[in-house]
Amino acid sequence: MPTEPEIYRAMTEIFHDVFMRDDLVLKAELSAKDVQGWDSFKQIEIIMATEERFGMKFTTRELDSLQNVGDLVRVVATRT
Amino acid sequence: MTDLHWLPTIPDWRARLRALGSDPATAWAEAVALANARLNFVLTNALDETVRRAFPAPPAGLATRPVRLAVLGSATLTHLLPAIRVAGLRRGIWIDTYENDFGQYAQELSDPGSGLFAFKPTAVLLSLDAYHLAAGVTAGLDAAGADTALDEIKGRIRETWRLAREAFRCPVIQQTALPVHPAVLGSNEHRLPGSRARFLARLNQALRGMADADGVDLLAVDDHAARCGIERWHDTALWHRSKQEIAPPAAPLYGDLVGRLLAAKQGRSFKCLVMDLDNTMWGGVIGDDGMEGIALGQGSALGEAYVAFQDYARELTRRGVILAICSKNDEANAVEPFEKHPEMVLRRPDISSFVANWSDKAGNLRAIAEELNIGLDSLVFIDDNPFERNLVRQELPMVAVPEVSDDPTYYPRAIADAGYFEGLSVTDEDRERTAQYQENKARDALKASATDLPSYLRGLEMQLICKRFDRLGLQRIVQLINKSNQFNLTTKRYTDEDVLAVMADPSAFGLQLRLLDRFGDNGVIAIIIGRLRENQDLYIDTWLMSCRVLGRQVEPTTLNLIAQEALKLGARRLVGEYIPTRKNGMVKDHYAKLGFTVMQRDEAGGNRNIIDLASFKPADTFIHVTEG
16 A cells, blocks of 8 residues: 555656646645646546556546545545 | 557656757657657657647658548547657657547538638548447337438448548548447347447448448457457546547557558558567577477477467468568578478568578668668567667667567567558558569579570560559559659659549549569559640659569660550650659659650759650560550
């Protein structure tokens, strides 16, 4: 089971690839309004890349409840 | 597996992406190199974004033709476009894409004022989702009702093809239906006429015949889903959320399937599989282990795996792929199993070029390409040794080198999944190709024994059969027009429709020339298109020839035939043009050599040449011409 810092590290790499920005620092409160270009397509990219990285599938309810990076990390932590 | 497992991972890929474009001179080559790595969808998108910024238009001097691809469909397709463009890039093809407004493909096809018409596509891909194709079909339908629904959707698809071709006169690719629907009956689903799963299976079956009849090519996503699992391709949750029928993780493979079709359309599929021997063709080292010591054939799983790989290679030759050997060995040792080992599937005649020595493999691959008269970018090289693979990738980036393990079990799969040899049709020439290379060897032997060139040419007893374009020859004509690169004066590429238009045009002619000699049939080896201009000049729009028949007087004999056809149309002069590309330098002075007068040279290296038909004297050659 990955620790929270490990999940953050992996998520940081995913965010850097998705947004092609190496300066993005992931914090729990970070959400779509804070990052330029974080639209519904990028949201799906993040979700799919996360699923691929951790070998899990989000449920539809989980996806609907995501508000920010912290939510994402919490769900990954409960599911892996 | 939907990942691109045959491509290598590049360790410093991210850093190289960030640096892309810093040197404009090498940026395109570097982008092509980065596209030839094992990329997931996120990295594919990142590469696409960077490349689109660096190359908003195709770079100058590309050997490939840029493609303007309209992707039309009823679901969300945006996420597939970067993968399609990157798949083009992987093959050196610059692709621009267009996607219709959501769900509006039929309307846009019928509206000359639409964005689709403004885009002017050179290829159309119909990516119709399974939900759209099965709309209205329900388990409540009886057999007659299901048949009616099937006829209706078939009719609508055909109508869409017709609209696309009439509007853009370009190739159409039809995606087959993904089997996304869960069963409602079970293993005997076929007994329920209104089952959506059954309905789409029938539609997919019907599409094969329809596509052949109408000259449309298929993108068989149904076959791929059957092989790697529908859940890899389709994520039902995503369908509900964003109407993406094809899930983003499958996009790189989807894009690659499209890319290889577009490359095949340009004649840019690979042509030759070059194989290492020790631990690739058999287990062990023939020089050390000897005939009895190598693992090959019955008795061990490993030995059977090598036999299965050889069998796959032989299957490839039967559809036109050429085989070659590139091995570090003493030649006598290397050849022995091909001649004497009872379990060998491949025999010496199956191999068109056999190179076994102790030189480096990059140099030997060059020699193989030269011997076979094909480009290095037509070679796929398979070797179990990672050192040799990396050396070849570094020295010869245009050679495809699949990433494989040391287990031969997976070699056929790696080659098949990579789609190197994607073919759109199989002509008689394809089936006979390996035999033709054998006949060439016999010709070379005659050449070696003949004391001078005329006696060699006379001894060949050549016969050239000249035929106007016809429907029977259409496949081969289009194939040659789209894949001949070296002996090709103008490198104009034409579709089926264009060739049919030449046949129907009274002021133009198209000739297909077949060469026979005492060693066999070389097949159709040259294509000519002539167009009469209003000033009674006959413009030689297309003159291309297979390099296999170079040096046999086919060129002057062909000119005689062109002059003859031109006179029939009332022409006074022949105009021949050379348009330079990266690959056709060998025919730079073609017309001057045939006695034309050079009228004009341009900065790019091209030239225009003229010959007066009134004073034209047909050349005497050793080729006997017959009209077919």
